[in-house]
Amino acid sequence: xxxPVAVPAHPPLSLLDDADLLLMLTIRHFELTLxxxxxxxELNGTTHTCLGQEYIPVAMEGLLTDADHVFSNHRGxxxxxxxxxxxxxxxxxxxxxxxxxxxxxxxxxxxxRDRYLSTGVQGQSLxxxxxxxxxxxxxxxxxxxxxxxxxGTWGEGAVYEALNMARLWRLPLLVVxxxxxxxxxxxxxxxxxxxxxxxxxxxxxxxxxSDSADVAELRALLGPAVRRVRRDCLPLVVELATHRIGPxxxxxxxxxxxxxxxxxxRDWYRRYAxxxxxxxxxxxxxxxxxxADVANAVRRxxxxxxxx
Numbered sequence: 001x002x003x004p005v006a007v008p009a010h011p012p013l014s015l016l017d018d019a020d021l022l023l024m025l026t027i028r029h030f031e032l033t034l035x036x037x038x039x040x041x042e043l044n045g046t047t048h049t050c051l052g053q054e055y056i057p058v059a060m061e062g063l064l065t066d067a068d069h070v071f072s073n074h075r076g077x078x079x080x081x082x083x084x085x086x087x088x089x090x091x092x093x094x095x096x097x098x099x100x101x102x103x104x105x106x107x108x109x110x111x112x113r114d115r116y117l118s119t120g121v122q123g124q125s126l127x128x129x130x131x132x133x134x135x136x137x138x139x140x141x142x143x144x145x146x147x148x149x150x151x152g153t154w155g156e157g158a159v160y161e162a163l164n165m166a167r168l169w170r171l172p173l174l175v176v177x178x179x180x181x182x183x184x185x186x187x188x189x190x191x192x193x194x195x196x197x198x199x200x201x202x203x204x205x206x207x208x209x210s211d212s213a214d215v216a217e218l219r220a221l222l223g224p225a226v227r228r229v230r231r232d233c234l235p236l237v238v239e240l241a242t243h244r245i246g247p248x249x250x251x252x253x254x255x256x257x258x259x260x261x262x263x264x265x266r267d268w269y270r271r272y273a274x275x276x277x278x279x280x281x282x283x284x285x286x287x288x289x290x291x292a293d294v295a296n297a298v299r300r301x302x303x304x305x306x307x308x
Contacts, residue, residue: 079118
């Protein structure tokens with residue numbers, strides 16, 4: 001039997017404005033709804049939820065502008081919702097119904113809308129983001145390309161090729177690493193040699209790390225560094241230690257029970273409910289009801305059609 005995992009005490013989370021908290025709660029209930037729909041047999045294929053990590057795209061979105069490009073990955077629903085506030089279009093895309101963002105051909109992982117692009121191929125987005133950053137440097141100074149990756153993506157050669165080009169060419173590339181400690185079913189400790197900081201340093205790329213789940217704290221920490229990316233056209237790797245409290249995909253959570261319990265104990269959702277009960281209770285009920293309304297509406301829609 002595995003030994004219990006100690007969970008350190010955390011300071012209270014900062015009080016958020018209603019808009020930020022409602023967005024985080026919307027992402028949470030959207031992801032829970034997806035898992036419920038899969039369990040009911042109403043969705044096909046697969047999906048990768050960001051349960052436990054919702055605060056990251058919300059914190060980052062407060063540092064981005066409409067001119068920036070966002071590149072997401074297989075676990076990207078929160079990134080999309082933080083960018084576009086469009087649960088109905090996203091759910092329609094995943095369910096293949098009318099009103100789908102990409103006419104139902106992209107599904108959960110491959111979405112293109114305005115300056116947002118997601119892909120299910122690990123590391124694929126970074127060379128593309130570097131190319132977009134090069135164009136932004138030339139045509140839209142001050143804008144940047146923000147690419148979300150996981151700790152497991154550091155096993156892909158494309159990561160290093162992109163960092164090399166970004167530093168040599170001085171590109172406004174922001175790499176956000178959602179480090180949840182496990183690559184699908186493989187603990188990061190047994191598949192990643194050295195550190196992410198060390199790997200960024202090998203290319204003379206700046207690196208910042210935080211284990212905070214506090215949106216205000218993250219924005220205060222990262223704000224000056226993100227402004228330097230824009231001003232100086234130099235890449236930055238932001239490593240955010242986080243916790244995936246759900247499965248990798250639907251039901252395949254292979255972590256021992258003590259590890260799952262420890263991750264759940266660190267969950268921002270539980271902590272914020274204790275720290276700011278009145279606001280949380282009010283907005284949690286609102287987000288839950290709004291996502292339920294979206295799900296019921298999308299269920300009634302006809303199949304999407306792609307007119308090439």
